[in-house]
Amino acid sequence: MADLDALAAMGANTLAEAIGTDTWGEVRDRLARLLARTGTAPDGQAETLADLDRTAEDVAAAAPHRAEQDRHRAADAWQHRFLDLLEHSVGDDREALLAGLEELAALARDRPAGSGTGADGGTTVTDPGEWSATTDAPPAADRVRHTFASGLTISGTAQSTTVHYPPYRPPLRWPLLIGSIPPSPAATRPRPDLHRQIGPAPGGRTTAATGQVLSGGAGTGKSQLAAEHARESLADGTDLVVWADAGDTAGIVAAYARAAAMVQITGDLPSRPEEDALTFLNWLAVTDRSWLVVLDGLTDLDVARQWWPRSTRGGQVLATTRRRDAQATSSGQVLVGVGPFTATESVAYLRERLASAGASRLADHRTAELAERLGHLPLALAHAATFMIDDELDCSAYLALLTDPAQRLDDLLPLYTGRITTTLLAELESADRRRPAGLATPALRLAAHLDPAGHPGELWATAAVRDHLGADPDRARAAMRLLHQHHLLQHADDTVRLHPLTARAAREATPADELPALARTLTEALAELRTALPTSADPVLDANAAALATHLPHLVPTPATSGPAPEPPPATNLYGLFT
Template sequence: MPSLNAHTAISAQHGGLAVGSAGSVTFHAPPVREVWPRQIGLVPGRADCFQHREAADLLDRAVAEGETAVVCQLLSGTGGVGKTQLAAHYARTAWEAGEVDLLMWINASSREAITTAYARAGTEVAGADPSDPEEAIGRLLTWLQTTERRWLVVLDDLGDPGDLHGLWPPARRRGAALVTTRRRDAALSGPGRRRIDIGLFSPGESVDYLTAKLASVQRDDEPAQIAALAEDLGHLPLALAQAVTYLIDLGLSCADYRTRLADRTRELADVVPERGNLPDDHHDVIAATWSLSIERADALRPQGLARPVLELASVLDPNGIPTEVLTAPPVLNSLAITRRAMVLKRGDRKKVSRVVTEQEAADALRCLHRLSLVDFVPGARHETVRVHHLVQRATREALMRDGRADDDGAGGRDLSGLLVRLDAETAAEALEYVWPVEERDDTLMAALQANAKAVADHVPVTAAAGIDGSHYRLGLRLGEAGHAAEARQHFERLLAGLSVGAKGAERGKDIEHLFVRHNIAWWQMEAGDPAGAATAFERLLADKEDVLGAATPSTFATRYGLARARGESGDPAAAVAAFEALLADRLDALTYRTRSFSLRRTVRFAQRAADRQMAVRMEARSGATDRSPGALPQWEPPAPSARYGLAWWRGMAGDPVGAACELESLLAEQGDLLAAFDPLRLATRHACAHWKAEAGDPGRAILLLTELLADQTGILGPEHPQTLATRHTLARWKGAVGDRGRALVLLTELLADQTRILGPEHPQTLVTRRTLACGQSRSAGEDV
C-alpha cells in the first residue's frame, strides 16, 4: 500500500479552507485542489499473514458483473469473520492498480460518523462550505452522481441500515460502493445493491493462516494440532488471529493452548492478548466482539427478548437447534419471567404482557439473525438455528458475569452458576416437550439427541444443588432413542457432580446417588456390558436394601436389572431363579410400576394432544414435589415386568413352548395397558415371535416379525437397537425355513449397520457376525 502523504489524504485541520464574515450569508468556498488520485480516510493496514480466501474472489466477480451501473456490494456477516479486511484488500488492490481516482474509507458505525465524513469529503472534493455540513453532504452526493472521475466509497461497519437513509452513494458506471455490516435487514436491499454473506474460513484457509503465522516466527508446530486448534476455534478469523498471537507471545504449543481454551474455569478473555497487544489493529478482544450486536438485537421489537433467547441457545447444540425447541412453552414461560423481571428492575410502571407468544420468540430469533448472531432460515421443515460455539461461550460468560454482579459483597447472592443452570434446565424441558411421542422423524430425532448431549454438558450438578428432573429425562431420552453409551456417560457425569461436596459416609448412598447408579448400571447393560452391569447391580442392591428397604419399587427395579444382567452374562438358570423369587414374593413391583409408568405416559401423550402447555406444567409440578423413595422409579428406565423376564429366560433355559405361552398371555394384558407404540409392548412382541419360532412355528413368527419391523422402524427408527435386533431375528428365521440367499443378504446389510451404529465389539454385532459366518459356511458346503 502506498504511503499516505499530505496531497493524497485529507487533513484533519480545516482552518483556512473557508472564509466568512459574521452576519453575512455569503461564503466563499475554497478552491478544489485538482490533485488526483485522491484518498480520503485511512484504509486499515494489511493484516499480518493476510489469508487469501474464496470470499475475495467472490467479491471480485460480483463487482465485475456490473452492467449499466456497478452494483453496491454489501459484505454481511457476524463480528470477526473478516469483512473489514476483505473490503480493505479490495480497496487497496483497486487503489494500487490505479483503477480509482477517489477512494473514500468511512467509519459507518453511526449516522453521525457517516455525515461527518461525508461533510469533510464534500469540502475537500466538491469545494463545499465547511461551515454548512448539510450543504457539503449534498455537494458530495451530487459530485459522485455527475463526475467522470472513477470513485470507490467504502462504508465500514454499518451499524443500522437507517443510518444510510438518504446517504447511499449513487449507482453509477464510474463509481462503486462497498458496505460492510453485521446486519441482514431487508432495508439493506434495493436497486443496484447486492449482499454477499461472508462466513468463516474454510478448514484449509484456517490451517494455512495458522501455519503461515507460526512460520513467521520460526515455529513449526505439529500439523494435526494446528488443524485441531482451527477446529476448536470454529475457523473464525478473529479468534484465530488473537489465539495464535497469544500462544506465540507466551511460547505455548498449539496443544498447550488448546488445553487452556478447553478449561472452563478460564474465560475467553483469559486466552487472548490484552487490549494493548491485540494483532492487526483489533479494537476488542474476541469475547467483546458481539456485545454491541447483542444490545442492538435486544433493542429491536419485541424488545428485551433477543438476549434471553441467545442465552438459551448458548446451552444447546451450535450446529443446529430446531426452532420448535426455542419456541416451546417452557421457553415462552422463561422469556415471560425474564421480561417481567427486566421491567421491574428498570422501575418501569407500564403494563407488560404476562405471556410471550410463540410468534414473539420467533421474531426474537429473526432479530438475532438480522444482527448475524445466529443463522436462522424460517419456512424450512424443522427450521434450524445455528450459532457459532464461541458466540455461545461468550454469551454464557457474560451471563455469569451478570450473575456475579448481583453479589455486592454485603450479603448479595452470587447467581452466576444458577443463571446458566436455569437456562440449561429450561432448554432441557423444551427438548422434552418437543421430543416425538408417536411419529418418527429421523432428522428431528438426530437434532434433538445432539441438543440433549449439549444441554447435559451445561447443567452443573453438585451434592448441594441436587438433580433436577430434566437431568433424568435427558438421560432416559438418550437411552430410549438407542444411544445407551451416551446415556451411561450422561449419568456418570451426574454421579461425578453429585460426589462434589458429598461427605464420605454419604457418598454413593443417598437417594439421588442410588438412582443415578441404577441408571449407569442399566445403560451399561444396554450398551453391551452385562457382566460389568451385573457387578454394579449387586453392589447397588445391597445399598438400596440398606437405605430404602427391600420392599420398594426402586429396590425391585435393581433386582430386575441384576436378574437380566446375569442371564445376558451367560447364566440363564440364575436369571430364572431370580425372576421366580420376584414372583414368589408376590412383590412384583415392576409389573405395577410398568403399568403406572405406561399409563402416566399415555395420559401425558393425550394431554399433549389436547393442551401441550398444561402437560408441561403438570410434568414439572410432578417432578418437583414427588420425591419420596417409592416415587423415584418414575425416573428409572422403563423395563418389562418380571413375568417378561421370567418367560424369556425360561426359554433360554430350554422351555420355548412355556416362554411363548407366557409372553402371548402378557402381550394380551399389555394391549389393555400400553399404547401400541410403547417400546415395552414392542419388546414383548419381539420376544413372543422369537419363542414361537423356537417352539416350532417359524412361519407364524416370520409374519409377526415382519409386521413388528415395520412398526419399530416407524416408531423407534431404523437405527434403534430393538429394530436391529428384530432384523437379526427375522433374517435368522428366513434362513431356517429355507430362504438362505435372502437371509445372507439381510444379515450382511445388518452387520454393516450394527458395526457402524453399535460398534464392532457390541454383543449384538458379534452375534450377527457369527450367524452370518455359519450361514455362509452352510451355503458353501451345499455348493460343494
C-alpha cells in the same frame, strides 16, 4: 503586494470567471503576451493561446449542471501553473509576472457598477456601506463590489481597489484517500471467489451494480476483504477512496463532510456536517471522477439508506455488515455472503502465520483440530496465533487451554474477545430495537447454552421458552429469526445453529443471576420436545441436554442419554452457519 499564493489564486480566478464574458478576449491576449514576454512559455505566445483556448472550450462545453464545477477545475489548474511560475522565476521575469497578474484584477474591477448577475455567474452589487472614505470619497454610483463564484471579491473604484482573497487551497492531487484503511494482516489467505463477487476496482469504469454488501458473522474477514479492495482500487487508478466508520450515522456524516472539504466543494473546516455530507453525496452523483466509498460496520440499515451514494458514471459502494435481512438489499445492492475459511484454508493460514514469526515449530499434529475448534474464523485464528507466538505455546498446548472450562475466552483470545464482545453488544442493541423489541438478548442467551451443532427450531414454540420470553409462539419464533438476520445464529432446515465462539462469548456475558431461570427453561423445553417430536430426534435432544449440563453443571445434572452418543457432524455442517 499580495503573497504569491494569493496572487496566483487571484489570477486564476479572474481567468476562469472571464471565460464566456466580454473580457475573455482581453484576458486571453494579455496572459499569452505576458508569459511569452517573461520566457515562461518555451514555445512562445502560441502555446499559451492554445492552452487557454482548450480551457475555454472545456468550460463552454460543460453541461449546465457541471458548468460551475468545471470552472472551478480550470481555476485550480491555472492557479497551480501560476504559482509554479512565480516560485521558479527570478529578477525581471518575476516582477513582470507579478505586475501582469495584478493587471488581471483591474479587468474584473472595471466592470460597470450596479446590481445584477454577470455572464460568469458572479454577482455585482452596489454596497456603499463597504467604504470608510477619508477624502474625496467617490460617488455611490462608482462604488462597485464583485464577488466571484470561487470566493474572490474585488471592491472599490477605478481609483482605489480592495481585493479580498479566498483562503488558499493547493491544487488537488489525485488520487485522494479519505479515512484510514485497516492495515494488512501479518498473514492472509487469498479468497478469489469473494473478490470476483465484489467486482473490479471502479478505476476501470466497469462497475454496474448500485453496490455490494459484504454480510457475515463476526470475525469472518469482511473488513479485511473491503480493505484489500480499497487498496487495489487506489493502485488501479481510482481517483477517490473514502473509508467510513459506519457503526452509526455520525461516523458516516463525519467522513462525508471531511471528503467534501478534501475535494474542495465546501469549506476547509466542516461547520455544517450534515449539509456538507449531502453536498458530497450530490457531487458523487455527477462527478466524472472514479470513486469507491466503503461503509464499514453498518448496523442501522434504515438510517444508512439515506446516506447510500449513487452514481452511474464510475462509482462503487462497498458495505460490511452482520445483517442479512431484506433491508440489506432494499435499494438494489448485491449481497455477498462472507463465511469462515475452509478447513484447508484455516490450517494453511495458521501455518503461514506462525512461520512468518519464525515459529513454525508451534504448528504440530493438532493444528487442524485447533482450527476446527476456532470455527475456521480468520479473526479468531489470527489472535490465537498471536497468543501462541507470544507465550511460546504449540497448538496442542493452546488447544488444552481452549477446551478447559475453567479458562475464560477473554484470557485466551483477549483482542478477539474484546472486538467480538463490542460487536455482539452493538448487534444485540440494534436487534433489540427491532420487533419484537427487547427479545433478542434473552433469546441469544438461551441459544448460547445449547449445542452449537444445532437444536430443533420447534424449541422456540415450547411453552417453557414462550413463558421465559413472555411472548406468544409467533413472537418467540420472530425473536429467533431476528438473531438469524443479524448473523448471530443460523436458522436453516428448521435447525438452529450457533457458532461456538459466539455462543461462548454470549455465555460469559450472561449475568449469573439469570442462570437458574435459563437452566429451568431449557430443561423443560427439551423435555417438551421429547414428547412432541419423533424418536429420531432423540440423539439431537441428547446432545443439547449434554451441552446444557456441561455449560451449567451446578444447575443441571448430567442427563442419561436415550442411546449411543451421536457422531459429531462434519466440520462443514457444524460451522456452516456463516457460509
